Amino acid sequence: MSENLLEMVDIVKVFPGVVANDRVNFSLKAGEIHALLGENGAGKTTLMNILYGIYKMDSGVIKVDGREVSIRSPRNAIKLGIGMVHQNFKLVPAHTIVENVILGSEKNGFILDLKKSGEKIKNLASSFGLMVDPFSEVWKLSMGERQRVEILKLLYRNVRIMIFDEPTAVLTPQEKKELFSSLREMSSKGKSIIFITHKLDEVLEISDRVTVLRRGKNVATKVTKETNKVELANLMIGRPVIFEYSRYPPKLSGLALKVENIRVLDEDGNLRLKDVSFSLNSGEIVGVAGIAGNGQRELAEAITGLRRVSSGKIFVKDKDLTNASPRRFFENGVLFIPEERLGVGTAPNLSVAENLVLKSYNNRPFCDSVFLNFDSIQKFAERLVNDFEIVCPSVKVPVKLLSGGNLQKVVLARELSSLVGGDGRVIVAMYPTRGLDVGATEYVRRLLLKMRDQGNAIIFFSEDLEEILSISDRIFVMFDGRIVGEMDSGKADVEKIGLMMAGSAVS
Amino acid sequence: MDPMIILTTMFILMVQEGSILLIATLGEIFTERSGILNLGVEGLMCFGALSSFIVYYLTGNWVIATLAAAFAGLMLSLIHAFVSITLKVNQTVSGLAITILGLGLSSFIGRPLALSRVRIEPLESIRIPVLSEIPVIGPSFFNQNPLVYFSYVMVIILWFILYKTSFGLNLRSVGENPSMADSLGINVFLTRYIATLVGGALCGVSGALLILGYYPSWYDGITAGRGWIAVALVIFSSWNPLYAFFGAYFFGLVGTLNATFQSIGFRMIPTDFFRTLPYLLTIVVLVIFSSTRFRRRKMPASLGKPYTREL
Numbered sequence: 001m002s003e004n005l006l007e008m009v010d011i012v013k014v015f016p017g018v019v020a021n022d023r024v025n026f027s028l029k030a031g032e033i034h035a036l037l038g039e040n041g042a043g044k045t046t047l048m049n050i051l052y053g054i055y056k057m058d059s060g061v062i063k064v065d066g067r068e069v070s071i072r073s074p075r076n077a078i079k080l081g082i083g084m085v086h087q088n089f090k091l092v093p094a095h096t097i098v099e100n101v102i103l104g105s106e107k108n109g110f111i112l113d114l115k116k117s118g119e120k121i122k123n124l125a126s127s128f129g130l131m132v133d134p135f136s137e138v139w140k141l142s143m144g145e146r147q148r149v150e151i152l153k154l155l156y157r158n159v160r161i162m163i164f165d166e167p168t169a170v171l172t173p174q175e176k177k178e179l180f181s182s183l184r185e186m187s188s189k190g191k192s193i194i195f196i197t198h199k200l201d202e203v204l205e206i207s208d209r210v211t212v213l214r215r216g217k218n219v220a221t222k223v224t225k226e227t228n229k230v231e232l233a234n235l236m237i238g239r240p241v242i243f244e245y246s247r248y249p250p251k252l253s254g255l256a257l258k259v260e261n262i263r264v265l266d267e268d269g270n271l272r273l274k275d276v277s278f279s280l281n282s283g284e285i286v287g288v289a290g291i292a293g294n295g296q297r298e299l300a301e302a303i304t305g306l307r308r309v310s311s312g313k314i315f316v317k318d319k320d321l322t323n324a325s326p327r328r329f330f331e332n333g334v335l336f337i338p339e340e341r342l343g344v345g346t347a348p349n350l351s352v353a354e355n356l357v358l359k360s361y362n363n364r365p366f367c368d369s370v371f372l373n374f375d376s377i378q379k380f381a382e383r384l385v386n387d388f389e390i391v392c393p394s395v396k397v398p399v400k401l402l403s404g405g406n407l408q409k410v411v412l413a414r415e416l417s418s419l420v421g422g423d424g425r426v427i428v429a430m431y432p433t434r435g436l437d438v439g440a441t442e443y444v445r446r447l448l449l450k451m452r453d454q455g456n457a458i459i460f461f462s463e464d465l466e467e468i469l470s471i472s473d474r475i476f477v478m479f480d481g482r483i484v485g486e487m488d489s490g491k492a493d494v495e496k497i498g499l500m501m502a503g504s505a506v507s
Numbered sequence: 508m509d510p511m512i513i514l515t516t517m518f519i520l521m522v523q524e525g526s527i528l529l530i531a532t533l534g535e536i537f538t539e540r541s542g543i544l545n546l547g548v549e550g551l552m553c554f555g556a557l558s559s560f561i562v563y564y565l566t567g568n569w570v571i572a573t574l575a576a577a578f579a580g581l582m583l584s585l586i587h588a589f590v591s592i593t594l595k596v597n598q599t600v601s602g603l604a605i606t607i608l609g610l611g612l613s614s615f616i617g618r619p620l621a622l623s624r625v626r627i628e629p630l631e632s633i634r635i636p637v638l639s640e641i642p643v644i645g646p647s648f649f650n651q652n653p654l655v656y657f658s659y660v661m662v663i664i665l666w667f668i669l670y671k672t673s674f675g676l677n678l679r680s681v682g683e684n685p686s687m688a689d690s691l692g693i694n695v696f697l698t699r700y701i702a703t704l705v706g707g708a709l710c711g712v713s714g715a716l717l718i719l720g721y722y723p724s725w726y727d728g729i730t731a732g733r734g735w736i737a738v739a740l741v742i743f744s745s746w747n748p749l750y751a752f753f754g755a756y757f758f759g760l761v762g763t764l765n766a767t768f769q770s771i772g773f774r775m776i777p778t779d780f781f782r783t784l785p786y787l788l789t790i791v792v793l794v795i796f797s798s799t800r801f802r803r804r805k806m807p808a809s810l811g812k813p814y815t816r817e818l
Contacts, residue, residue, distance in 0.1 A: 054690075075692035090687040092680055094808070103680050104691030108673040 003066070005030045005192055006051075006082075006161055011060035013046055020046040021057070022216040028161065033183060033193045035207035035224070037200070037236055040404075040437045043216040044196045045087075048163045052084040053077040064161075083154035084163040089146050093139035097121065097132055097149050101156050124155050128189075129182045143291065144175035151182070162186065163194045168202060169463070172291060173498030180206050198236070198438075200229045212236055237438055248453070250473045252281040255317065256457035257303065257334075257426045262312030264298045272298040274481040275312070282424045285448060285458040287472030287489070289465060290501055295481040296461045297339065300430050303459075304336040305329035316426060330359065335415040337429035337460075341404065345411040348400035352392050353381035355399050355410055359418040388413040389443065405440030408432065412447060427451060429460040433467060445471050465494060479503045511642070517760070517767045518647030525759025526651070526658040527717045531737035532744065532751045533661050534580075534709025540669060540746055541702030542682035542809040545587050546602025548710050549734025550609020551580045555711025556718040557613040560620070560725050564627055573654065573715045580711020581704050583609055588703040592696055595813035606734070613727075620725040630654065630719050654716040659752075661709070666748040678702055682807035685814040695814050710734070732786060739789040742796045745805040761785050 006028040013021040021043045028034050038044045049055045051062065053071040062069055064080050071077050074084075091100050098118045102108055108117075118134040125132055130148040138146060147167060154162055164183075168176045183206060187193055195207060203210050204224060212219040212235040219235045257280040264273035273295050280286060290296055301307035303314060305326040313322045316332045330336075338344040346355045357366050357377050365376040381395040390409045392402055399410055415427070432448065433441040449471055452458050462468050468475055468489075475492050477485035477500040485500040531548055538545045545551075555576035563572035587605050591598045630652035639649040669675040678698055680688045685695045714730065722729060736758055744750035765781035 073692075074690040078692075090684065090690065092683040092687070092808075094683055094805075095676075095679070099676055099680075102673075103676055104688065104693050108676075110674065111672055112676060 003030075004028065004063075005065065007061075007063040007066075008047070008051065009061040009063070011047060011050060011062075012058045013043075013050060013055060014058050019216050021050070021060075023060075024213065024216070024218055026211055026218075027221075028192050028194060029209075030160075030192055031187050031190050032208045033187050033195060033206055035195045035197060035203040035210040036213065037197060037203055037210050037232060038213035039198055039236060040435060041215075042213040042236075044213055045165055046216075047213070048084065048165065048194065048196060051077065051082060052163060078157050078159065081158065081160035082163070083157065083159035083161070085147065085150040085154070085165065085167060087165045087169060089150055091138050091146060091149060094137065096135050096137050097141075097152070098134045100138055100149055101134075101153050105157065121152055121156065125152055128155065128185050129178070142175075143170040144172070144178070147171070147175075147179065148182075155186075160190075161192050161194065163196070165196045166198070167195070168197070168199070170291070172502045173465070173494060174502050200232050200236075203232060204229060214238055250281075250284045250452065251455075252283045253424070253455055254282050255315075256280050256282040256424060257317075257459075258313075258315040259303060260313040260315075262302055262309040262314065264295075264302050264307055264309050266298065272481050273302065273309075276481070276483055277312075278476065278483060278486070280426065280457045280459055282457045283452060283455050284473045285452045285460070285471060286474045286476060287468035288459065288461045288476045288478055288483075289463075289468050289497055290461075290478035292463060294478045296478055297430070298481075299478070300336070300338075300428050300461060303329075303426075304334055304428050306336075317424070330418075333425040335418065335425055335427045337408075337411055337415060337427070337432055339430040339434075341407045341411055342400060346399045346407060349398050351396045352385065352390070352399055352402070352410060353377055353395040356381045356384050356395075356414050356417075359414055384413040384417055405436045405443075408436060408440065408444060412444065416447075416451065425456045427456055427458045427460075429458065431462060432460055433462070433464070441467075465497060469494070477501055513767065513771060515643050515646055516770070517763050518643050519650075520763035520766060521756055521759040522647045522651060522655065523721060523759070524762040525756035526655040527713050527720075527733060528737055528740060528758055529658045529751060529755035530654075530661065530713035530716060531710045531734060532740040532755055533658075533665050533748055534706040534713065535737055535741045536706075536744070536746055536748055536751060537665055537669075537678075537709065538584075538703050538706030539741055539810055540682045540807055541678050541699045542685060542807055542812065542814070543588070543591060543699050543703050544598045544602060544811040545584060545605070545703060545706060546599060546738060547583065547587055547605025547609060547707075547734075548737050549730055549732065550606035550613075551583050551707050551710035552609075552714035552717065552734045552737075553613045553730045554583055554609040555580045555714030556729055557617050557620075557714075557725065558711070559715035560617075560627065560718045563719055564625055569630055569653070569719055572719060573712055576711040576715035577708040578711070580707040580709070580714070584703050584707020584710070587707070588700050591813065592699045592703070595815060598811050598813070610728075610730075617725050617727065621727060624724055626723045627719070629721060629723060652716075652720050654712070654720060657712070658716070662748050662752045669748065674698075679807070682809055685809055686816075689814075689816060699814075710737075713737070736785055736789050739792045739796075742806075743792050746807060747805075758785055758788065761788055 004027045008026040010023045011021050012023055024047055026047065036044045046055060050057045053073045053076050062071060069080055098114050098121060101121050102117050121134045130151060132145055132148050138149060167179060171179060183193055197203060207224045209221060210224050211221040214236060260277050261275045262273055263271060263275060266272045276299060288296060298307060302309050305324055305328065308323050313320060316334060319332060321329055321332060342348050357380065361367055361372060366373055378395060385392065385395055388409045390406050392406060399407060433444050448458055469492055472489050475487050475489050476483045477497055479501060480503060531552055535545060535548055558579035559572040559576035562575040563569060583605055587601050590596045590601045632650050632652055635649040639645040669679060677693045681693060681695050681698045689695050718729060740751060740754045740758060744754040762785045764784060765778050768781060769778060
């Protein structure tokens with residue numbers, strides 16, 4: 001094989017309290033697609049942020065073309081031919097694609113020739129299979145198209161090494177296919193690609209080689225053809241993983257939630273839910289697939305009382321709760337696991353204990369008409385911390401210091417333990433495992449399944465199709481404010497769901 | 508009276524009042540596009556007016572007087588720039604402080620001038636051949652003093668800079684997403700400084716037009732809240748210099764209603780109402796256009812947010 005284009009040797013990066021990269025080595029050959037695999041917190045993104053000049057490493061050597069370089073800023077990195085497509089796109093939504101692509105480029109004169117730049121971008125785009133209209137504004141674009149703009153920014157600057165940080169997280173299965181074919185196109189034209197991911201299937205599908213990181217350390221570098229999913233999973237997590245969740249068929253026990261033709265407007269007065277109807281039974285778990293922004297948030301907020309519906313009806317166990325207050329929903333057993341754990345799910349500066357009683361503080365034994373009873377609050381909190389395996393120094397620390405997984409456990413503990421509502425609750429969970437590591441993800445999924453087996457009705461929203469397929473009994477697909485598909489998970493077909501998510505009509 | 512004459516008079520007054528608002532609005536648009544909110548417009552205008560008045564009185568040269576006003580606006584907005592860009596203080600607070608400082612300083616320095624009733628000759632109008640022959644539009648838009656013409660030219664210049672030059676693209680991007688601009692090698696701090704200083708200078712010039720054009724002597728509170736109207740106009744015109752042109756003359760028109768109705772002897776509605784109208788309209792505009800529905804898409808996304816570089 002050819003010489004290494006890029007070499008990172010013994011990279012060390014320490015954050016307060018954590019060694020994010022502990023003498024990590026990484027190398028990249030010209031024209032290869034190299035996957036960087038690891039769980040959340042394994043140090044993948046840190047390593048690449050060092051390469052891209054966002055973080056400064058504490059020690060180590062970076063060589064490009066065999067020569068040692070020092071990279072102090074993204075601008076520096078781009079000059080060396082290294083570019084990165086971040087997970088959160090760095091674009092100006094109000095500007096056009098051309099304006100976004102040429103911003104800060106040294107090729108610009110004082111007076112811009114947008115037409116000429118547009119032509120150039122168009123040619124560049126078509127030669128890599130990245131079709132876009134250079135003069136449309138970015139806010140009108142889908143996530144997949146925005147990603148193309150990010151890639152074009154790098155191509156416009158003649159970058160040789162392209163870093164992709166979990167690029168498929170926001171894409172539909174079809175957009176993913178297109179991305180992968182563009183990646184292959186780029187690598188065949190000599191670009192070298194680093195592909196950060198924690199999804200094993202993607203590694204096997206796209207990469208030539210794979211480097212696995214675990215807890216900030218190198219575990220292995222393998223040629224993709226010579227490895228397999230089970231081996232990679234073992235390397236990544238350090239123990240065998242269960243991909244299947246053992247489940248009993250659901251024991252349905254009556255209607256828990258019924259939604260009839262609801263319409264919901266957003267803050268700008270746009271119709272975000274268009275005549276959505278469905279029903280949810282106690283004892284089943286329904287997964288809602290769809291690309292974020294197709295009405296999921298509005299639906300979740302409508303059925304928890306957080307957002308008014310402009311027409312339609314919502315029944316919780318036969319009780320009409322249309323446009324009732326969130327408190328009434330909650331008193332009738334509707335529990336909400338929100339998308340933002342910090343800020344919406346918890347009050348960041350309050351302690352773990354205070355957050356845990358936020359929904360029951362005005363009930364005995366936590367409160368006697370006027371004063372809070374801190375002893376019983378603390379005992380209760382300690383019990384929950386124990387039951388839900390929350391890792392925290394004490395129940396008195398502010399929740400904002402907790403990791404994502406533990407924060408989610410705090411939210412779950414509070415919601416699932418709240419004293420009112422009785423049995424047969426309705427649990428509404430938005431992206432319950434987003435950003436959690438494999439361990440915490442498994443925990444949350446198991447907990448949801450356990451709640452289902454205890455006779456609760458669960459509806460959860462997720463961008464992870466694998467997750468939806470693995471734990472739900474029924475699957476809804478949302479697109480453009482409607483539920484465009486509904487199926488039993490046993491009969492589900494990934495291809496079909498993907499097309500529905502992208503808005504293609506499927507009969 | 509001949510309705511043609513009334514209409515023409517109304518338009519002349521509209522252009523006079525509107526041009527003052529226009530220059531200040533353009534300045535504030537330029538500043539806000541970079542993400543810096545400068546609520547000091549009223550103070551900058553007032554201080555600019557006083558500076559140009561003094562210099563004009565001493566030198567008799569309106570160009571030097573206008574430059575003095577620009578310099579005064581620039582120096583005061585330098586305080587705002589330092590405090591809000593470098594020290595990252597809340598921009599609303601800093602801007603209000605600039606207003607108070609500008610008004611107070613002008614009142615203090617201008618006191619002897621107000622007492623001695625020093626007078627200057629207003630700037631002479633320059634008639635533009637051919638164009639000024641058009642009925643109504645001609646005498647109002649094309650027979651005015653040079654600073655009014657300056658306001659027209661600035662609309663085009665600022666629009667061109669913002670949308671057709673790489674500096675303008677940088678400036679707008681800094682106002683939308685400074686961390687991204689920074690990562691592409693754009694100097695966020697320098698860009699914001701330039702935008703704030705140029706904007707402040709323009710507010711000063713708007714004060715110069717006010718006093719050199721239409722008021723022969725200095726008195727306290729000469730700006731009479733026009734700076735706040737300009738702040739509202741920025742929102743009204745969706746941060747676009749071209750729309751500011753129409754917005755400013757619309758407000759200018761409202762400001763002339765009082766004089767117009769008096770001249771035709773219309774007494775049904777008290778004159779106080781018409782005098783209040785521009786301010787009332789300002790409040791209405793601010794309420795309507797500040798609702799998230801109007802603002803979301805047009806407002807610079809990082810307006811009012813200090814930028815700190817992450818390590």
